[in-house]
Amino acid sequence: MVEVTLWGALGQVAGGKSKVEVEAKDIRELFRKLAEQYPGIEPWIDRGIAVAIDGTIYRDTWSKELPPGAEIFLLPRLAGG
Amino acid sequence: MNFDPRYSGRNFSSVGTRPIRPDGVDKVTGRARYGADFNMAGQLVGRVLRSPHAHAIIRKIDTSKAEKLAGVKAVITAKDLPDLTDGDAGMYDILDNCMARAKALYDGHAVAAVAAVDARTARQALKLIAVDYEVLPHVTDVDEAMKHTAPLINDTIFTEGLEEKPVKPSNVTKRSQFGHGDVHQGFGHADFIVERSFKTEQTHQGYIEPHACVASVSSDGTADLWVCTQGHFVYRQHCAQLLGMEASKLRVTSSEIGGGFGGKTHVWAEPVALALSRKAGRPVKLVMTRDEVFRASGPTSATSIDVKIGARKDGTITAAEATLRYTSGPYAGTWAEIGAMTAFACYKLENVKTVGYEVLVNRPKTAAYRAPSAPMAAFAVESAVDELAKEVGIDPVEFRIRNAAQEGTRSSYGPVYGPIGIGPTLEAAKNHPHMKAPLKENQGRGMACGFWFNFGGQTCTDLNIGMDGSVSLAVGTVDVGGSRASLSLVAAEELGIDYSQVKAIVADTSSLGYNDMTDGSRGTFSSSMATISAARNAIKILRERAAQMWDISVDDVAWEQGHAVAKGDNHGNLGKLSLKEIAARSGTTGGPIAGHSELVADGAGVSFATHICDIEVDPETGFTKVIRYTVVQDAGKAVHPTYVEGQYQGGAAQGIGWALNEEYIYGKDGRLQNAGFLDYRIPVCSDLPMIDTQILEIPNPNHPYGVRGVGETSIVPPLAAIANAVSNAAGVRMTHIPMSPPRILAAIEAEREG
Structure with a gap:
């Protein structure tokens, strides 16, 4: 079980929660479980969500493992120049 | 991906050296081919008709006269680019931006295009196209656009991110919020509070090469596109989707690029050129004029920002708050959101709150510009931080060091930081000789920090070894800043050969x-x-292959300094085999030798910089001169230090232009008044001192060599560093970018008058 922190707008989609607990071993499973628990999140996942694991931001490596006790933080997927 | 990206720590032979860039000779002799340098037999000239109105309903477009003009081979409107975006709102905005449909949304918005045998005929044809407009009220200012009385740009937009669902449409497309703690409580603990409002005007990336492409659509439905772009694979995806093509049937080749800085991440003219070519049955070359580049391609946001920061007497910040309003042009964007995330990222804050508002205006669609949105937020925050340090009575560098984020700090945008480099850049700035150099009359010194995220992404590379032992490296990331040199160094490093044996190219979309x-x-x-x-x-x-040549097990063969070496007691008498010797025998040991890689590069690692600058202000005219400028930034590992320095200098130079002169000026009619380099003043060499650089190398744990991105962070601190310098020199706090001479003079006179 990992604790996942959602940024403001995503929290609104998840029923106003800023933190949720999810049983997931990697980012892919995290997104799948989140979409199951909170269907409103799915379009956001399709548009792109970045996952910060202990401060390092991952945008595309959905196979990245979520270590037990790690800080998991969801962020908007941003663009660069 | 079976690749371990973790930093390994190693000594380098090639990486960190400064060889001459492989594309240098072609560029200085004029042989290099940029977007407009490509030509095809039978090629037509494309030209675009643009709206003269900032906001207008397009009632009717009559192209019949233009179509009848001799030499005209195709005329297109939005009807020739039907909506195939399948509900993808972002792609629909791109389509509408390429060719206006129901409404023209800004001065310069494309409404029709022609392809003709020559430029003269094409221009004549544009004059024969009759567009019946119903002119609407417009709004170009960010604060005006937020008022409930402002003209609505899109009446289907209801603000996202509000606690209560709005019942009326608005020009505010989205509200976003970041932070932690309780700012109200934090301000209650402050002994000093600075509260200020700031504005920054819209700027253009100012790339010297305009958008240019040649499109050739065959009657069998396949097509080629030669184009100046930062991402030819993305252009292929977007063009294919907008034109209803299979991506594999559109081959896109990127030209050399005369600057992009984020502005060439977006299609503008390319779908139009392809649609013209498809209709005409001939290749079409479309090159934007400078006027078109300014009026219709990617400027950055104009902003309006309120900042409030409080600190105790000991210099500890107790709370920080900002409200950021960013224009996104007439289409929804996420620019304020990025500003809200980056604004306070340099600092360790117990109580912080940022709120961003995305605002529609009748200006061109905002595009990314080098660390998009971060420079404006940094300008506001770092100006307030400087002022607060003065009020508390602590040196500005010391004040920042005291409050700098470090490993374990919860960032203002959410996650806790791993190892980061803000502290070392501040310490390096503090100890830099620049900080101690004397200043003359009317001169001021300023410094500021900056933060940027940096990204990785999908990447595919081929490395082919020729039979003569030379190495071809085919990459798919466009070389905007010398990456062919840096990637050749990396290939040479890994293979253990000389840099001169490697030739890197940017492959087209069908080759990689x-x-x-x-x-x-x-x-x-x-x-x-x-x-x-x-x-x-x-x-x-x-x-x-070496194992085959020696007839031993591959497990007994190691690769050392460009040679296969047989290991083990049984092979002591075998000499080393060079890469060249192995390559020469490849035909009889299994055929060509190549290495391929496809991976997602993630974990780019956040980046920090600190800039110092000295400015002289003429109090009689408001004229400014940059006397000295120093950039300190963490590169992780500088693969080719000269190009890293070039990125630092380039970011600073662009930031200097943005801070002191560059701005979009709109008339009351909503038309852009200064769409050219004579009236939109970017800095030239004579405006700038030699920009000093200091590269810090704090390895990125998520890259084998410790590399971090370096291209964007260097434009984040300049607006603030220069504003602090000008404010110190002029004796008045500057709150409006650019700090052009009239604005500085007005501020000085207002201060004198009290």
Whole structure:
């Protein structure tokens, strides 16, 4: 079980929660479980969500493992120049 | 991906050296081919008709007279680019931006296009197209656009992110919020509070090469596009989707690029050129004029920002708050959101809150510009931080060091930081001789910090070893800042050969797997990771071939300094085999030798910089001169230090222009008044001192060599550093960018008058 922190707008989609607990071993499973628990999140996942694991931001490596006790933080997927 | 990207710590032979860039001779002799340098037999000239109105309903477009003009081969409107976006709102906005449909949304919005046998005929044809407009009220100012009385740009937009669902449409497309703690409580603990409002005007990336492409659509439905872009694979995806083509049938070749800085991450003219070519049945070349580049391609946001920061007497910040309003042009964007995330990222804050508002205006669609949105937020925050340090009575550098984020700090945008480099850049700035150099009358010194995220992304690379032992490296990230040199160094390093044996090219979209574009400071970060991976795959094959040549087990063959070496007591009498010797025998040991890699480069690592600058202000005219400028930034590992320095200098130079002169000026009619380099003043060499640089190398744990992106962070601190310098020199706090002479003079006079 990992604790996942959602940024403001995503929290609104998840029923106003800023933190949720999810049983997931990697980012892919995290997104799948989140979409199951909170269907409103799915379009956001399709548009792109970045996952910060202990401060390092991952945008595309959905196979990245979520270590037990790690800080998991969801962020908007941003663009660069 | 079976590749371990973790930093390994190693000594380098090639990486960190400064060889001459491989594209240098072509560029200085004029042989290099940029977007407009490509030509095809039978090619037509494309030209675009643009709206003269900032906001207008397009009642009717009559193209009949233009179509009848001799020499005109195709005329297109939005009808020739039907909506195939399948509910994808972002792609629909791109389509509408390429060719207006129901409404023209800004001065310069494309409404029709022609392809003709020559430029003169094309221009004549544009004059024969009759557009019946119903002119609407417009709004170009960010604060005006937020008022409930402002003209509505899109009446289907209801603000996202509000606690209560709005019942009326608005020009505010989205509200976003970040932070932690309780700012109200935090301000209650403050002994000093600074509260200020700031504005920054819209600027253009100012790339010297305009958008240019040649499109050729065949009657069999396949097509070629030669184009100046930061991402030819992304252009292929977007063009194919907008024109209803299969991506594999559209081959896109990127030209050399005369600057992009984020502005060439977006299609503008390319779908139009393809649609013209499809209709005309001939190749079409479309090159934007400078006027078109300014009026219709990617400027950055104009902003309006309120900042409030409080601190105790000991210099500890107790709370920080900002409200950021960013224009996104007439289409929804996420620019304020990025500003809200980056604004306070340099600091360790117990109580912080940022709120961003995305605002529609009748200006061109905002595009990314080098660390998009961060420079404006940094300007506001770092100006307030400087003022607060003065009120508390602590040196501005010391004040920042006291409050700097560090490993374990919860960032203002959410996650806790791992190892980061803000502290070392501040310490380096503090100890830099620049900080102690004397100043003359009317001169002021300013400094500021900056933060940027940096990104990686999808990356694919091929490394082919010729039978003569030379190495071809094909990458899919466009070379915007010398990456062919840096990637050749990486290939040479990994293979253990000389840099001169490697030739890197940017492959077209049919020759290599998909690559994300060169943005987010990812070019060298991502493609070096893929190059290391491809080289290691090639080394595996080289070892196998050497084992065959020696007739021993591959497990007994190691790769050392460009040679296969037989290991073990049984092979002591075998001499080393060079890469060249193995390559020469490849025909009889299994065929060509190559290494391939496809991976997602993630974990780019956040980046920090600190800038110092000295400015002289003429109190009689408001004229400014940059006396001295120093950039300190963490590169992780500088693969080619000269190009890293070039990125630092380039970011500073662009920031200096933005801070002091550059701005979009709109008339009351909503038309852009200064769409040219004579009236939109970017800095030239004579405006700038030699920009000093200091590269820090704090390895990125998520890259084998420790590399971090370096391209964007260097434009984040300049607006603030220069504003602090000008404010110190003029004796008045400057709150409006650009600090052009009239604005400085007005501020000085207002201060004098009290």
